[in-house]
Amino acid sequence: MGSFKGHVLPGTLFLLVGVWHIWSSMVRYVKNPKGFRVRVWNPVPGFDGRLKYTELYVVAIGAFIDMCIELLYSTHLKFFVNGVLNPSHMNDFEHSGMLLMFFIFGVVALLSEKTRFLPLPEGALCLIVATAFSAEYLLFYFHSTNHKGLEGYYHLLLVILIGLCILSTVFGALAPTSFPVDLSSGIAITLQGLWFYQTAFTLYGPMMPDGCMLKGNTISCRSMDNQVRGELLANCQFFGLVLGVIAFALGLYKAAASRYGHSELRSFHAAENGFVRD
Template sequence: MGSFKGHALPGSFLFIMGVWWSTKSILKYVCKKQKRTCYLGSKALFRWIEILEGIILVLMALTGMLGEQFISGGPYLILYKEGQWNQLIRWHHCTMYFFFGLLGVANILCFTISSLPVSLPKLMFSNALFVETFIFQNHTHGREMLDVFVHQLLALISFLAGLLVFIEFFTRNNVLLELLRSSLILLQGSWFWQVGFVLYPPSGSPAWDLTDHDNIMFLTICFCWHYALAYIIIGVNYAFVTWFVKSRLRRLCSSEIGLLKNAEREHESEEEM
């Protein structure tokens, strides 16, 4: 993560997953509210979606860990070298990715093995976010004021998101909690990008003064703008998913019901013959 690309990668991962988690929560809620009988609202489809989501999370975590270890002179899995610790910052990042990978493994196992509790991924999700909070809170010793500030905001976001997921562990199918958590994941993803622009400006961009208090004042406002953007994205997403389920899927559900009725009629005619 000691580069712009290193912050853009986890930012992109979190932003994509934030959009997806909000979409999934809205889709479940709208399908349940509309009482759709088509395959889109079935438990079997959502089960396969959860397994696919787990595989994607594992792949994302492996990509981050391998990038930290083997790209741009990484530690190459050597923790202690020549009498001193070897690139502990990168090991911090790998640990964060590892716990999100465990979330993906929990998703895969819980929706493949029926004996495991379905709420286990929620517990692993909150653990991953709390570990991320702990890492970022102890990630910036001896750094400049602005560097510490932007990482403290990341720690705040991940702690609040972890707290919400932990509450979800006890209260199932609360769409407001799920969307609030998704908004914090979106905020975290976009803020990773902002941290990349602040600490490692792309080539040609002016460097930020890490000791200027006015920059902290601006980033405080900018943080709120990022959060407003997360809510706008979720609002647009909710409007689109609701429109899609109500209008576009009406034909699909009707056609499925028609096929079922035709099959029943054919079965009755065969019995009469």
């Protein structure tokens, strides 16, 4: 079982990173379409390079803070009961393990970029973040907290989005010059962040479907019809977010092309589509 804050915090982190990834991917492409390369993280320009690694710090520090909340605050430091892991807080331990993977990615990426101790190629960083998403996927798929009914359906849709994050980052290592792959990664991360928000507002906020309610630590519906209507509502919310993010991405691309577009961008598109004549 989760909570409103427990979904909004990771949702905010994913949303910030995802939107920044979409914008940065587009800017890099329109500036130099022929030399485009996939990046698993994107530097923040300006201020004499002092903000360059902001994204990696957000990932590492955000994951660390969330991990401390799950492992230290939520468990009240009661890690063991009768010599075994406290069964009342298994979900907190699982969440901590998932967040640890993103924290490791942030630290490894910082070491790779800022020091000479761990010089890793971009493809290797793609595979590391894909491992973090895989840990998240396994957590929500084999959760010790049995997500059933309407709650289970929302988490099933979340698992689908996490799977898309895994695929896009793996393909980023396999196709390091593909703009669609890099853009897809940003879109998938953004959708995951938005779906965390949607889950928080629907299951733990004011958007609970009619006939369903939060009782203690479980979400129950009065009848199967109420549950089905709730699941259909989830489908509408899901596709609405997908369409919204795609429209948002198209708007960003237009803005990026207008502001940063290379003079050869249009001819490059024409050549890719076979419209250039010898």
